[in-house]
Amino acid sequence: MLRVYNTLARKKEEFKTLEPNLVKMYVCGVTVYSDAHIGHAMFALVFDIVRRYLTYRGYDVRLVINYTDVDDKIINRANSLGVDASELAEKYINEFRRQIEVLNILPATVNPRATQEMPQIIRMIDGLIEKGFAYPAKNGDVYFRVTKDPDYGKLSGRRIEDMQAGARNEVGEEKEHPMDFALWKASKTGEPAWDSPWGQGRPGWHIECSAMNLSHLGEQIDIHGGGNDLVFPHHENEIAQTESYTGKPFARYWMHNGMLQLQGEKMSKSIGNLVTIDEFLSRHEADALRMMILNGSYRAPLSYSDDIVDAAERGLDRLRSGLKPAQPGATSTSTNVGTELDKQAETTQQTFIDAMDDDFNSSGGLAALFELVRSINTARDAGASNAQLKPAQDTLTELTSVLGLRLHEKKSSGGDADKFIALLVDIRTEMRKEKNWGISDLIRDRLKDLGVAIEDNKDGTTWHW
RNA sequence: GGCGUCGUGGCCAAGCGGCAAGGCAAGGGUCUGCAAAACCCUCAUCACGGGUUCAAAUCCCGUCGACGCCUCCA
Structure with missing residues (x-):
């Protein structure tokens, strides 16, 4: 039985889909305005592992990952570079696509973009206004009315009263309540803008995800994922918008990955303590990053250091050692080495599934694989033939690929x-x-x-x- | 200040009430011309202090510490 930690419930829950064998899954993607770092790769890898495992367990996974291609930071960066905001976004979307592929992350079913969902976004905002959950302000902004939503704060465990102290109310905003957030932002001159019933403007950050969910997956989904830094306010606001609009529970399971840290702090663009994906890949194989994540728990923070990368690379070597062929000249002389090994392969598979079924416990799954590796190597040392090794090696290959590891020969490209x-x-x-x-x-x-x-x-x- | 996650061997890390998985590193051994690889062996009572229980790393309370969120953020 598969169990998933649900942020909404703050505990592991049995995984049941809305529709049999189909998983509707949405993961918040990146805002494309500068080079992606390995923290961004982490969320993509985590949910790729989840997706692959669900597929392995027989589910049909419909995965939607968005690109936020219009927001303040993109506009600012584009202005400072003197380029068009949409060109800038396009550039980084293409780069991220390329990096995703190198990291062996399976492509999402759909990658919607905010700028391509304007009608849906506007329709949703309009609906929220009609129902009284939102209101247009005089300056052309539209805000969500948090006090109208009785369970606002349920995901992050906050109460509106507790948050008011820290709430930011920028100059020029005309909110009824400090915690109200923007669904639509009126544009200033020179900013990208779309026509709307409230004048020229662009969508707020949270509404795009709500609208994309609605149009690509429907009113209710199984899994909603993202980094745990998005729990508040982003996901909280998404829930508020969507549930207020549909009147139905939105996502069944909320999954959040921990942050990648560097020097004891979250790796982030604003702090500037980052290693870009390209930098990492120039020095290490792609599987190393995945291995680092698999060795830990996706929900816990991961501290990046050379030691960790090193250990991950050695671990990969060790997994690879299980795939080496039989000793030259080995013929299946050994008596029951083969059947012993087959038995071990079966045990490994079951142990692997048991571990992964427990909220994607990949380090437990990995442990099972390492044990299989040892058994294979022992059998090889004992003189097992390739034919005898093959079933166990097939199992090893199958299960590592469920985790998304390729176990390629390292840089096989010596060429000439x-x-x-x-x-x-x-x-x-x-x-x-x-x-x-x-x-x-x-x-x-x-x-x-x-x-x-x-x-x-x-x-x-x-x-x- | 509020909300939340967490604190297991030199490092990473599983475990979620019943004698502490796994990987890396280290030491010893087998193999080898020597190595390498592989294999075998060795290496922890779980931040601290109380409590519940026949039994706690695992539950409860407190202390200390770390990190995340409360503002854009995977």
């Missing part, structure tokens, strides 16, 4: 260099036959400096990058 390395290895083999250890070791050491590892086995030498 590969041929020459093979040549050196051949020469070294001859040297070794003549017990010329000096030259043999020199070749091995020099290749190691170049990033090529050599391993001598009973019946030959293998190498890899």
Whole structure:
């Protein structure tokens, strides 16, 4: 039985979908105004793992991830760069798409954008005004009336009275209540603007997600996800808008991933303590980032450091070791090594599912895989043949791919260099036959400096990058 | 100040009432010409103080500490 931690309930709950075998899932994406950092990759990876696992468990997953392509920061950045806001957004959307692909994150079913949903957004705001949940102000803004929503604050566990002290009321805003938030913002001259019944303007941040949910998934969805920094106010406001509009409970499960931290603080654009996705990928393989996340809990904060990346990379090497072929010349001589291994593979699969069923406990799932790796390696050492190893290795491959790991040979792209390395290895083999250890070791050491590892086995030498 | 999450070996981390998973690192061993890889062995009573219970890392209360949110934020 799959159980999911629901922020709304503050506990794990049995996972039941609205419709059999279909999961309607919405995840808040990024605001595209500058280079994405690995914290953004984290949310995408977390929900990719969730999505892959749900698929593995037999669900059809309809996943919607939006791009916020119009807001103050985009406009400001575009102005300071002297470019068009929509061009800027377009650029970063394309970059993020590319990065998502490199990170082996499956594409969402739909990636809606705020600017392409204007009719729906306006219709929704209009409906909220009609029902008395929103009001247009004199300056052309439209605000949501929080006092009209009896359970406002239920997701973040806040009460309106407690929050008033910190509420911000900017100059020029004409709110009835300090906690009211903007559904529509009147545009100043030179800003991107759309026509609306309340004049030229653009949507507030929260309403776009509500509107996209409505148009792409319907009034009620199964899972709504995002970073835990979005719980308040973003998700709180989304609930308020959508439920006030439809009169129905919005998302069944609210899932939030923890923040990626650097030097003890949340990695964020505003603090400036960030590592961009491209920077990370220039130095590490894509799977390393995923591995870091899998090793922990998606809900807990993750501290980024070289040690963590290192451990993740070694862990990947270890998983890969299970996929190595049988010893050269091994024929299935061993008696019941094969059946023992098959049994272990079955156990592993069950343990893996049990762990992942418990709110996507990936570190538990990983532990099961490491045990399978050990069993495979032990069997190989005992002389198992490729045919005997295969079923267990297939299981390993299947389950790692459920987690989205590819276990590729590291930088296999030596290109032309590969041929020459093979040549050196051949020469070294001859040297070794003549017990010329000096030259043999020199070749091995020099290749190691170049990033090529050599391993001598009973019946030959293998190498890899 | 308010709301919330959390504090497990050198590091990361699972566990959610019944003798503390797993990975990395470290030490010892097998294998090897030497290595590497692989395999075997070793390595914690769970922030602190009370309480509940036959039994607590796991439940309750308190203290200390960390982080997130309360303003744009994955």
